[in-house]
Amino acid sequence: MQLNSPLSEVKETSAQANRSEFALKLQAVKTIVWRDKYLYFMLIPFILWYLIFAYKPMYGLQIAFKDYSLFKGITESPWVGFENFERFFRSEYFIRNLVNTFMINFWGLIFAFPAPIILALLLNEVKNVMFKKTVQTITYLPHFISVVIIAGIVTNFLAPTNGIVNIIIEKFGGEKINFLAMPEFFRTIYIGSMQIWKDVGYSAIIYLAAIAGINPALYEAAKMDGANRWKQMWHITLPGMLPTIMILLILNLGSFLEVGYESIILLYQPATYETADVINTYVYRAGLQGGNYEVGAAAGLFNSVVSLILVVLANRLSKKMTNVGLW
């Protein structure tokens, strides 16, 4: 006892010290928070919005693992494990739609992704300011047009009996083609209209900004060394754009599975499902139109998880290869 008492005393005092230190810290945090009270006050509606409209639906994702019934609601419906996923993976749509998603993205990466890069490089070579501005003004315009209107124009232009394209084909002695009902044309039409025509000009802006940020001394030095325009483009402009290209490529890969389902819905029809139907258009048909919520949610969750993995992988790969990443 004798021996213990001083020790316990020490313990006690250190505990007291700890407590008062904690109290001091708490006090400090309180003053800081109180200092910024208006800022926190502003954040309340903002965070509430995110909780209600972005995070609450994530809670609802559990129906992907449930036998959802409208009457029982999200929380009360019974759990069924991976049954909904199995149903989705076994359905005839899974492989077909996964392949379609992949193919649309693949051709998009080959044709739609480089298009604005090439446009920016071409615009960069133009010395006449008026001409450059005019081309930019015209090519940005389609970006501001809604996908519904673009789909409407495409549908009308390609209409089988009196669309302008078929009228021209007939004038030249060809056979009229019902483009929108033929699976082999879908990807070309979709990527051509909704990706290239709509966004080539607008997406070039960011690359032009990247080009504008390149140090002019580099070009001077290259000219001294006798590099022509082509060589300057290849050895200075393109490497200068690379960080921007990589970031946009990662973003592009991150939305790999998201493909523009909103615009695909406007252009596809049962006759072209075999090349046009992607995972999200299936979610829309099965879930929102067919009322099969749980399978739709399962397919949607599959989509979101794979997308997340793709962004992380793309980011890591890009960091390794070019030292550029999103985080």
Next chain:
Amino acid sequence: MKRSFSEKLSSIFIATILILLSIVCLYPFVYVFSASFSSGNAVITGEVLLFPKDITLDSYKSILAKEGLWQAYGNTVFYTVAGTAFSILLTICGAYPLSKSRLVGRTFVAFFIAFTLWFGAGLIPTYLNFKELGLLDTRTSIIVGFAVSAFLVILLRTFFQSIPDSLEESAKMDGANDLQILRHIYLPLSKPALVTVGLIYAVGKWNSYFWAMVLLNDESKIPLQVLLKKMIVEMSLNEELTGSMNAANAMSQETFIYATIIVSILPIVLVYPFLQKYFVKGTMIGGIKE
């Protein structure tokens, strides 16, 4: 400086490509415009290629007579104006506090927002959320439900951060609080950024159709884009069913749709010079595309 023959040749080559691209971008607008002022017959027989033929205002007259269209137009204006105002307000509420590095918990809130960029709940849970909130078939769902874009919060935050701290510090010395500093210093200085954010929101709302189509059943609430979608689908269905379609029907429908398209993109074309200026600015500030 003398330019070599091959340089001249490549200049001509580049100019040609750019001119062709401009034509491809512009032609659909010219065609739709000309067709909307032409007779239906001239359009379906392919006489209209560039300029209007048999100029008539018939399509525009039938638009004027169509009641549902004006209602949808009014709805779109309402959703765009009210929605943009609400969106800007919320975006400021998020962007301003997040622009202050002294704010405790800032990193957490920033992650909380950024996470939604990489992972979303998807269509079905989003739809069921509106259902649970009792917002199906309400105008509120359109205005409140899709109010915030994380990209634009980041854009505005970046702009706020570029305003020197010294302004804030001297205002603090004079006893101003954060709300007063925001109102009297930051917002006036951020006008270009606010216009950019507002325009990006407004164009998005003007053009959006998907969630309005999913959430709204009542014909009297649907925006223009949803109505247009119905008309276009109806027309292609008709064409499919009848094969070579009933000529009179085709004439009126096709030019009618073209006229509707013109009427619906008119506001965008009118503000296009501003759009171009401020969208380009926004892309530069944000550094990253939407």
